[in-house]
Amino acid sequence: MKKILNTIINDDCVKVMNSMEPNSVDLIFADPPYNLQLGEALTRPDNSNVNGVYEEWDSFESLAEYDRYTREWMTAARRILKDDGAIWVIGSYHNIFRVGYILQDLGFWILNDIIWNKTNPMPNFKGTRFTNAHETLIWACKNPKSKYTFNYEAMKALNEDTQMRSDWQIPLCTGKERLKDEDGNKLHPTQKPEGLLYRVIMASTKVGDVVLDPFFGTGTTGAVAKMLGRNFIGIERDAHYVAGAQKRIDNTQCVSDDCLEFSAKKRQPRVPFGAVVERGLLKAGDKLYDASRKHCALIRSDGTLKASFGEGSIHQVGAAAQNAPACNGWVYWHFEDKDKGLVSIDELRKVVRVEMYGE
16 A cells, blocks of 8 residues: 555556455545546637547437446445545536435445536636536435544635535636646646645544545646645556646645644543532522523423423423524523623533543
Protein backbone atom coordinates (compact mmCIF):
# COMPACT_ATOMS: atom_id res chain seq x y z
CA MET A 1 0.00 0.00 0.00
CA LYS A 2 2.79 2.43 0.89
CA LYS A 3 4.29 2.02 -2.59
CA ILE A 4 1.23 3.53 -4.28
CA LEU A 5 0.45 6.29 -1.79
CA ASN A 6 0.62 9.75 -3.34
CA THR A 7 1.16 8.38 -6.84
CA ILE A 8 -0.81 8.30 -10.08
CA ILE A 9 -1.22 4.85 -11.60
CA ASN A 10 -1.58 4.91 -15.38
CA ASP A 11 -3.88 1.91 -15.84
CA ASP A 12 -7.47 0.69 -15.80
CA CYS A 13 -9.17 1.49 -12.49
CA VAL A 14 -10.99 -1.84 -12.12
CA LYS A 15 -7.78 -3.78 -12.67
CA VAL A 16 -5.85 -1.64 -10.17
CA MET A 17 -8.53 -1.65 -7.47
CA ASN A 18 -8.89 -5.44 -7.75
CA SER A 19 -5.15 -5.75 -7.06
CA MET A 20 -5.20 -3.55 -3.94
CA GLU A 21 -5.53 -4.65 -0.33
CA PRO A 22 -9.14 -4.91 0.85
CA ASN A 23 -10.38 -2.35 3.41
CA SER A 24 -7.43 -0.04 2.78
CA VAL A 25 -8.94 3.28 1.67
CA ASP A 26 -10.67 5.91 3.83
CA LEU A 27 -12.47 7.83 1.09
CA ILE A 28 -13.23 7.34 -2.59
CA PHE A 29 -14.15 10.26 -4.81
CA ALA A 30 -15.38 9.03 -8.19
CA ASP A 31 -16.05 11.22 -11.22
CA PRO A 32 -16.93 8.44 -13.69
CA PRO A 33 -17.92 8.78 -17.34
CA TYR A 34 -21.37 10.38 -17.57
CA ASN A 35 -22.33 8.64 -20.82
CA LEU A 36 -23.56 11.99 -22.13
CA GLN A 37 -24.69 10.60 -25.50
CA LEU A 38 -24.26 14.00 -27.13
CA GLY A 39 -24.41 12.81 -30.73
CA GLU A 40 -24.00 15.76 -33.07
CA ALA A 41 -21.67 18.64 -32.28
CA LEU A 42 -23.03 21.56 -30.26
CA THR A 43 -22.80 25.08 -31.65
CA ARG A 44 -23.35 28.58 -30.30
CA PRO A 45 -25.66 31.13 -31.99
CA ASP A 46 -22.59 32.47 -33.87
CA ASN A 47 -21.98 28.91 -35.20
CA SER A 48 -18.78 28.43 -33.18
CA ASN A 49 -18.32 24.99 -31.67
CA VAL A 50 -19.00 24.21 -28.02
CA ASN A 51 -16.34 22.10 -26.33
CA GLY A 52 -18.51 19.16 -25.28
CA VAL A 53 -17.44 15.69 -24.22
CA TYR A 54 -16.84 13.48 -27.26
CA GLU A 55 -13.94 11.43 -25.90
CA GLU A 56 -13.88 7.64 -26.32
CA TRP A 57 -13.92 7.08 -22.58
CA ASP A 58 -17.41 8.61 -22.31
CA SER A 59 -18.94 6.41 -25.04
CA PHE A 60 -20.86 3.21 -24.33
CA GLU A 61 -22.76 0.99 -26.75
CA SER A 62 -25.89 0.92 -24.61
CA LEU A 63 -27.30 1.75 -21.20
CA ALA A 64 -26.91 -1.92 -20.29
CA GLU A 65 -23.20 -1.71 -21.08
CA TYR A 66 -22.89 1.46 -19.01
CA ASP A 67 -24.65 -0.25 -16.10
CA ARG A 68 -22.35 -3.27 -16.39
CA TYR A 69 -19.27 -1.05 -16.25
CA THR A 70 -20.66 0.99 -13.34
CA ARG A 71 -21.38 -2.17 -11.35
CA GLU A 72 -17.89 -3.47 -12.10
CA TRP A 73 -15.97 -0.44 -10.88
CA MET A 74 -18.24 0.08 -7.87
CA THR A 75 -17.80 -3.54 -6.78
CA ALA A 76 -14.03 -3.11 -6.94
CA ALA A 77 -14.27 0.18 -5.04
CA ARG A 78 -16.44 -1.34 -2.31
CA ARG A 79 -13.87 -4.09 -1.68
CA ILE A 80 -11.03 -1.66 -0.97
CA LEU A 81 -13.11 0.83 1.04
CA LYS A 82 -12.75 0.58 4.82
CA ASP A 83 -15.85 -0.42 6.77
CA ASP A 84 -16.01 3.09 8.24
CA GLY A 85 -15.00 4.77 5.00
CA ALA A 86 -17.20 6.62 2.53
CA ILE A 87 -17.62 7.19 -1.19
CA TRP A 88 -18.66 10.24 -3.20
CA VAL A 89 -19.88 9.83 -6.77
CA ILE A 90 -20.68 12.79 -9.00
CA GLY A 91 -22.87 12.81 -12.09
CA SER A 92 -25.46 14.64 -14.15
CA TYR A 93 -29.02 13.80 -15.11
CA HIS A 94 -27.60 11.50 -17.80
CA ASN A 95 -26.24 8.97 -15.30
CA ILE A 96 -26.75 9.86 -11.64
CA PHE A 97 -30.03 7.97 -11.26
CA ARG A 98 -28.49 4.79 -12.63
CA VAL A 99 -25.43 5.31 -10.41
CA GLY A 100 -27.57 5.73 -7.28
CA TYR A 101 -29.61 2.63 -8.11
CA ILE A 102 -26.48 0.49 -8.49
CA LEU A 103 -24.92 1.94 -5.33
CA GLN A 104 -27.91 0.77 -3.34
CA ASP A 105 -27.99 -2.58 -5.12
CA LEU A 106 -24.41 -3.19 -3.97
CA GLY A 107 -25.28 -2.47 -0.34
CA PHE A 108 -24.02 1.11 0.04
CA TRP A 109 -25.96 3.33 2.44
CA ILE A 110 -26.71 6.79 1.03
CA LEU A 111 -26.03 9.63 3.49
CA ASN A 112 -26.83 12.69 1.35
CA ASP A 113 -27.24 13.83 -2.19
CA ILE A 114 -25.55 17.17 -2.75
CA ILE A 115 -26.59 19.60 -5.46
CA TRP A 116 -23.64 21.44 -6.95
CA ASN A 117 -25.20 24.64 -8.31
CA LYS A 118 -22.86 26.06 -10.90
CA THR A 119 -22.80 29.83 -10.55
CA ASN A 120 -21.52 30.16 -14.14
CA PRO A 121 -23.18 27.32 -16.11
CA MET A 122 -22.98 26.90 -19.86
CA PRO A 123 -26.18 28.30 -21.44
CA ASN A 124 -28.59 26.13 -23.39
CA PHE A 125 -27.72 27.65 -26.74
CA LYS A 126 -30.59 26.09 -28.69
CA GLY A 127 -33.23 27.21 -26.23
CA THR A 128 -34.83 23.76 -26.25
CA ARG A 129 -34.40 22.94 -22.54
CA PHE A 130 -33.72 24.56 -19.18
CA THR A 131 -30.11 25.59 -18.65
CA ASN A 132 -28.39 22.60 -17.06
CA ALA A 133 -26.99 24.48 -14.07
CA HIS A 134 -26.24 21.72 -11.57
CA GLU A 135 -24.69 18.33 -10.98
CA THR A 136 -25.44 15.84 -8.22
CA LEU A 137 -23.04 14.22 -5.78
CA ILE A 138 -24.06 11.12 -3.83
CA TRP A 139 -22.31 10.62 -0.49
CA ALA A 140 -22.57 7.06 0.84
CA CYS A 141 -20.96 4.61 3.27
CA LYS A 142 -20.66 0.81 3.16
CA ASN A 143 -23.59 0.04 5.46
CA PRO A 144 -25.96 1.73 7.94
CA LYS A 145 -23.63 0.93 10.87
CA SER A 146 -20.53 2.55 9.36
CA LYS A 147 -18.89 5.12 11.63
CA TYR A 148 -18.04 7.44 8.77
CA THR A 149 -16.20 10.73 9.23
CA PHE A 150 -18.22 13.94 9.10
CA ASN A 151 -16.48 17.12 10.23
CA TYR A 152 -19.68 18.98 11.03
CA GLU A 153 -18.06 21.87 12.89
CA ALA A 154 -15.53 22.45 10.13
CA MET A 155 -18.32 22.60 7.55
CA LYS A 156 -20.24 25.00 9.74
CA ALA A 157 -17.16 27.20 10.14
CA LEU A 158 -16.62 27.24 6.36
CA ASN A 159 -20.20 28.48 6.02
CA GLU A 160 -19.84 31.48 8.38
CA ASP A 161 -20.99 29.50 11.43
CA THR A 162 -24.21 28.37 9.78
CA GLN A 163 -25.03 24.70 9.27
CA MET A 164 -23.84 23.62 5.83
CA ARG A 165 -26.71 22.87 3.46
CA SER A 166 -26.87 20.23 0.74
CA ASP A 167 -26.92 22.78 -2.09
CA TRP A 168 -23.45 24.14 -2.84
CA GLN A 169 -22.89 27.32 -4.86
CA ILE A 170 -19.53 26.81 -6.58
CA PRO A 171 -18.42 28.08 -10.00
CA LEU A 172 -17.15 25.91 -12.83
CA CYS A 173 -13.42 25.47 -13.22
CA THR A 174 -12.14 28.44 -15.23
CA GLY A 175 -9.16 30.77 -15.59
CA LYS A 176 -5.74 29.79 -14.31
CA GLU A 177 -7.14 26.73 -12.55
CA ARG A 178 -8.17 25.16 -15.86
CA LEU A 179 -5.35 23.01 -17.24
CA LYS A 180 -4.50 23.56 -20.92
CA ASP A 181 -2.63 21.48 -23.47
CA GLU A 182 0.22 22.60 -25.73
CA ASP A 183 -2.26 24.28 -28.09
CA GLY A 184 -4.01 26.22 -25.36
CA ASN A 185 -7.11 23.99 -25.37
CA LYS A 186 -8.70 22.43 -22.30
CA LEU A 187 -6.61 19.43 -21.26
CA HIS A 188 -9.71 17.65 -19.90
CA PRO A 189 -13.33 18.49 -20.81
CA THR A 190 -14.80 17.90 -17.35
CA GLN A 191 -12.13 19.16 -14.93
CA LYS A 192 -13.79 19.77 -11.55
CA PRO A 193 -13.12 22.95 -9.53
CA GLU A 194 -10.82 22.69 -6.53
CA GLY A 195 -13.50 24.37 -4.40
CA LEU A 196 -15.77 21.35 -4.85
CA LEU A 197 -13.11 18.83 -3.82
CA TYR A 198 -11.97 21.05 -0.97
CA ARG A 199 -15.42 20.82 0.55
CA VAL A 200 -15.73 17.06 -0.04
CA ILE A 201 -12.35 16.25 1.50
CA MET A 202 -12.73 18.65 4.41
CA ALA A 203 -16.15 17.25 5.21
CA SER A 204 -15.39 13.55 5.18
CA THR A 205 -11.71 12.86 5.97
CA LYS A 206 -9.11 13.36 8.67
CA VAL A 207 -5.54 14.53 8.25
CA GLY A 208 -3.46 11.57 7.05
CA ASP A 209 -6.41 9.65 5.56
CA VAL A 210 -6.11 7.91 2.19
CA VAL A 211 -8.28 9.35 -0.60
CA LEU A 212 -8.60 7.34 -3.81
CA ASP A 213 -9.85 8.69 -7.13
CA PRO A 214 -10.38 5.94 -9.75
CA PHE A 215 -11.05 8.46 -12.55
CA PHE A 216 -8.23 10.86 -11.72
CA GLY A 217 -8.29 13.00 -14.85
CA THR A 218 -6.23 16.15 -14.30
CA GLY A 219 -5.73 15.44 -10.60
CA THR A 220 -8.04 17.83 -8.75
CA THR A 221 -8.59 15.25 -6.01
CA GLY A 222 -4.86 14.66 -5.58
CA ALA A 223 -3.98 18.35 -5.55
CA VAL A 224 -6.55 19.18 -2.88
CA ALA A 225 -5.71 16.06 -0.83
CA LYS A 226 -2.04 17.05 -0.82
CA MET A 227 -2.91 20.64 0.09
CA LEU A 228 -4.97 19.44 3.08
CA GLY A 229 -2.46 16.92 4.43
CA ARG A 230 -4.23 13.80 3.16
CA ASN A 231 -2.69 10.94 1.15
CA PHE A 232 -4.03 10.22 -2.31
CA ILE A 233 -4.04 7.43 -4.86
CA GLY A 234 -4.93 8.37 -8.42
CA ILE A 235 -5.84 5.95 -11.19
CA GLU A 236 -6.05 7.24 -14.74
CA ARG A 237 -5.70 5.32 -18.02
CA ASP A 238 -4.98 8.35 -20.25
CA ALA A 239 -1.25 9.09 -20.13
CA HIS A 240 -1.82 12.65 -21.40
CA TYR A 241 -4.01 13.42 -18.37
CA VAL A 242 -1.54 11.73 -16.03
CA ALA A 243 1.30 13.98 -17.18
CA GLY A 244 -0.77 17.11 -16.61
CA ALA A 245 -2.00 15.91 -13.22
CA GLN A 246 1.50 15.04 -12.04
CA LYS A 247 2.87 18.45 -12.96
CA ARG A 248 -0.06 20.08 -11.20
CA ILE A 249 0.42 18.08 -8.00
CA ASP A 250 4.18 18.63 -7.99
CA ASN A 251 3.44 22.38 -7.93
CA THR A 252 0.88 22.09 -5.10
CA GLN A 253 1.98 23.13 -1.62
CA CYS A 254 0.71 21.42 1.52
CA VAL A 255 -0.86 23.60 4.20
CA SER A 256 1.50 23.87 7.20
CA ASP A 257 0.83 21.42 10.03
CA ASP A 258 -0.25 24.10 12.49
CA CYS A 259 -2.98 25.20 10.07
CA LEU A 260 -4.38 21.74 9.31
CA GLU A 261 -6.32 21.58 12.56
CA PHE A 262 -9.94 22.65 12.38
CA SER A 263 -12.99 23.22 14.52
CA ALA A 264 -14.39 20.09 16.17
CA LYS A 265 -16.58 19.94 19.21
CA LYS A 266 -15.68 17.11 21.53
CA ARG A 267 -18.67 14.90 22.19
CA GLN A 268 -19.26 15.28 25.92
CA PRO A 269 -20.22 12.32 28.10
CA ARG A 270 -23.93 11.85 28.66
CA VAL A 271 -25.29 12.78 32.10
CA PRO A 272 -28.78 11.64 33.19
CA PHE A 273 -30.91 14.11 35.11
CA GLY A 274 -31.21 11.45 37.81
CA ALA A 275 -27.53 12.02 38.63
CA VAL A 276 -28.41 15.60 39.65
CA VAL A 277 -31.06 14.28 42.05
CA GLU A 278 -28.80 11.52 43.41
CA ARG A 279 -26.15 14.07 44.35
CA GLY A 280 -28.69 16.28 46.12
CA LEU A 281 -28.12 19.23 43.82
CA LEU A 282 -31.91 19.19 43.42
CA LYS A 283 -34.33 17.12 45.49
CA ALA A 284 -37.58 15.27 44.95
CA GLY A 285 -40.39 17.80 45.43
CA ASP A 286 -38.37 20.74 44.06
CA LYS A 287 -39.98 22.71 41.26
CA LEU A 288 -38.63 23.43 37.79
CA TYR A 289 -39.80 26.29 35.58
CA ASP A 290 -39.41 27.36 31.98
CA ALA A 291 -37.61 30.69 31.44
CA SER A 292 -40.86 32.68 31.44
CA ARG A 293 -42.34 30.82 34.46
CA LYS A 294 -45.32 29.89 32.33
CA HIS A 295 -44.89 26.18 33.07
CA CYS A 296 -43.96 24.40 36.29
CA ALA A 297 -43.12 20.74 37.02
CA LEU A 298 -42.29 18.76 40.15
CA ILE A 299 -39.18 16.61 40.41
CA ARG A 300 -39.92 13.04 41.46
CA SER A 301 -37.57 10.74 43.36
CA ASP A 302 -36.53 8.81 40.24
CA GLY A 303 -35.48 11.94 38.36
CA THR A 304 -38.64 12.21 36.26
CA LEU A 305 -40.97 15.21 36.25
CA LYS A 306 -44.70 15.53 36.87
CA ALA A 307 -46.84 18.41 35.66
CA SER A 308 -50.49 19.09 34.94
CA PHE A 309 -49.84 18.54 31.23
CA GLY A 310 -47.78 15.33 31.45
CA GLU A 311 -45.08 13.31 33.13
CA GLY A 312 -41.80 11.70 32.12
CA SER A 313 -38.20 12.77 31.54
CA ILE A 314 -37.10 16.40 31.51
CA HIS A 315 -37.13 16.21 27.71
CA GLN A 316 -40.58 14.59 27.41
CA VAL A 317 -42.27 16.99 29.81
CA GLY A 318 -40.52 19.97 28.22
CA ALA A 319 -41.83 18.88 24.82
CA ALA A 320 -45.35 18.44 26.26
CA ALA A 321 -45.23 21.94 27.74
CA GLN A 322 -44.55 23.39 24.30
CA ASN A 323 -46.71 20.93 22.37
CA ALA A 324 -43.54 20.15 20.42
CA PRO A 325 -42.20 16.85 19.03
CA ALA A 326 -38.92 17.16 20.97
CA CYS A 327 -37.16 19.31 23.55
CA ASN A 328 -33.73 19.65 25.13
CA GLY A 329 -34.83 19.60 28.76
CA TRP A 330 -31.43 20.70 30.03
CA VAL A 331 -31.90 24.03 28.25
CA TYR A 332 -35.66 24.39 28.76
CA TRP A 333 -35.93 23.84 32.53
CA HIS A 334 -34.69 26.13 35.32
CA PHE A 335 -34.58 25.97 39.09
CA GLU A 336 -35.01 28.77 41.61
CA ASP A 337 -31.80 29.97 43.27
CA LYS A 338 -32.34 32.31 46.21
CA ASP A 339 -29.47 34.57 45.14
CA LYS A 340 -29.50 34.30 41.35
CA GLY A 341 -33.16 33.72 40.57
CA LEU A 342 -33.90 31.27 37.77
CA VAL A 343 -30.86 29.20 36.76
CA SER A 344 -30.70 26.67 33.94
CA ILE A 345 -30.42 23.06 35.14
CA ASP A 346 -27.67 22.72 32.52
CA GLU A 347 -25.40 24.43 35.06
CA LEU A 348 -25.95 21.46 37.37
CA ARG A 349 -25.16 19.05 34.55
CA LYS A 350 -21.77 20.73 34.19
CA VAL A 351 -21.10 20.21 37.91
CA VAL A 352 -21.97 16.52 37.67
CA ARG A 353 -19.88 16.06 34.53
CA VAL A 354 -16.82 17.45 36.30
CA GLU A 355 -17.40 15.11 39.26
CA MET A 356 -17.96 12.07 37.07
CA TYR A 357 -15.47 12.61 34.28
CA GLY A 358 -13.21 15.45 35.37
CA GLU A 359 -14.33 17.70 32.51
